[in-house]
Amino acid sequence: MQLSEKHHEYWRKNLRLTAVLLAIWFTVTFVVIYFAPQLNDIVIMGFPFAFYMGAQGALIVYVLIIWFYAHTMNKMDKAYGVHEGDEE
């Protein structure tokens, strides 16, 4: 079938959201690892920062990223009329 302009906009927005979240994922993982020796000089509540990020911080961010994506996309589905019908 032919996709409408609205459909294309939905997909573009999805791509943008995906890219932004992926950038956050990349930063808390790989940028922090790369600079880990320097970042460890910062100590918060007894935790050296890079160690904390690897052990807990990054994980918390991952959980939040996935929650945010699910929440935003599920709302966007409705806004663009591409949501599934049989629920709620």
Place this chain on the structure above:
Amino acid sequence: MSTLTQSQFFRQLKKYYTFYTGGFLAFIIVLAILEQMGLSAKWIGYIFLAATISLYAGIGIMSKTADVSEYYVAGRRVPAIFNGMATGADWMSAASFIGMAGTLYLTGYDGLAFIMGWTGGYVLVALFLAPYLRKFGQFTIPDFLGSRYGGNLPRILGVLAAIICSFVYVVAQIYGVGIITARLTGIEFQYGVFVGLAGILVCSFLGGMRAVTWTQVAQYIILIIAYMVPVVWLSVTHTGNPLPQIAYGQVLQEVTAKEKELNDPATTLGAAEASVRAIHKEKQLATEAKIKALEDAMATGHADPIVDEARTKLKSELAELNAAAEPDAARITAKEHEITELTGPDVLLAKLKKAADGAKKASGPVPAHATPFSGKGAEKKLLKDNPNATEAEIAAARAEDRKTSDDKRRNFIALVLCLMVGTASLPHILMRYYTTPSVREARKSVFWSLFFIFLLYFTAPALAVLVKSEVYTNLVGSSFASLPAWVANWAAVDPTLMKIADLNKDGLVQLAEITIGGDLIVLATPEISGLPYVVSGMVAAGGLAAALSTADGLLLTIANALSHDVYYKMIDPKASTVRRLTIAKSLLLVVALLAAYTASLKPGDIMFLVGAAFSLAASAFFPALVLGVFWKRANYLGAVVGMLAGLGMCMYYMYTTYEFFGGVAANEWFAIKPIAAGVFGMPAGFLGIIIGSLLSPAPSREIQELVDHVRYPNLERDTRTQAA
């Protein structure tokens, strides 16, 4: 049940599992009371094994099904939160449950690659795969490749890659089941493997995905309770704070201070450590001399006398063991095994090299827990040995440290990437997102999956630090005459997990006198924190649940790839439902037996192979799956070339660099270890798809419409949605 609406179904599930969790806790309490009344540890082990396996069997039998959609995808009505729990159990293997905290204990920061790698991959699942695969809505991952790229070749490649990755993984799980069963009940490993096999089959055989899903939820509940109780209690006794994840910041600082003290020969503790390290150093040099002599003899072909000498020595040790007042059966068997293993100079050389490595490690300073990518300490050593070193010497030593540190960092990053992308490519995980009722539930379900996995993974680093603090403050410096009970117990039960000997004969324990195996950390935590044996039994049952649930998912993936993709889609598309399920179940049995048989042979490099599965999956699947959704132009030729290139590159790199296959480290590119071969396989895969696709015409209109179909949860007048 099929007449229930989704929300009634959800309420009912919630009721069942709440009831079940209460029942499990009551069961533990009853056992604890029985233990106080004198029930022996052995019986507690048997009861745990029998009770949990019959529970899983009960769920398996209750969920038996003859419906194809129920068998392959649990009827597609698993609510997000329950699918999340099932995915958590599916995902967390024996290695996560028992091994993870130990790895962190032994390697500190450098072990965090596994923590980040095995959680961050879910971001990729959420953003790139789960919702789209759910919308596609078939049965297996090769299904997607087959429909998206057309033709049988992409499907066959998918089946092949799925089998390679999943089979080594399932062998490792069954191996883990064997070890845990042996530990829990004292029966032999080989029998333990088959007990485990029975446990796996009762879940999956009758009810396929449906049975596996509901058992996995039950297994998740057991494994998370079993993991948390001892850690929380340890945290309470150690810090007074019931939240170990917060409390261990303080403890980490104490550990770091202790590490400094132990490494400083000017302090009493440090001096004692230094004396033990000197003994290790001597041993290292002596062993290295032996290695050299053996190598020289091997070069001239006169190694046999040396091997004979070693064999004679082992035999006299065996005679001594046999002559002891109370012969220790386990040690005698181990020694006999050692003698039969010693078949030639190569074996002896490998053994000596291992001993020299161990001694070398023990002779070095304590590595700092929180410090990433520590160098070799060449600069420090130089300044200690030669305080008047020249500028040039110092600079050279510094450069050497820097290189070690940089190599470690590069490998860390590569490993994290491979584990993450591998997570997002393993078919047994992706398959779980076919089982949710809708795309929106699939998205939520990834959140729940990671949340439930996160609970365990962000506790493991805390556990490692708490146990380390216990060892550094309560064990180190204590007297050999009055060792803590848990140390004495474990040293007697399993010397590979806990070895302790007064090397410098001062009557006190030094850190360098203790050798700890990683698995000890989780297994011994209940005893360290002074909990009754029933909790140790519960921890073993948790480990069993972790291994069984993962094995179930993997086994189903392999059997479904064969029965659905190979048999139904390629050999006999007209097969009846009954026939399809019969084939699926028979294959499940065959694959399970094959895996159990392989595990009972105790293949040595099993842990490497599991790590390798991630790199292989990442190279073979990820590019084809992601580009299949995000790049319409990707086509048949691209997928074939890309999957072959990714898989080929990854295997080639492992083959040339990993010892097991006869490779050598000198072949490494950028000093990347073979376990992270995926960093070369993935780009090869992506490049292959892009080049292959651009060289051949764009995919057909139908396939492009399929891509639109998976991109939008619901398109009006989308014929496929109505059909599905």
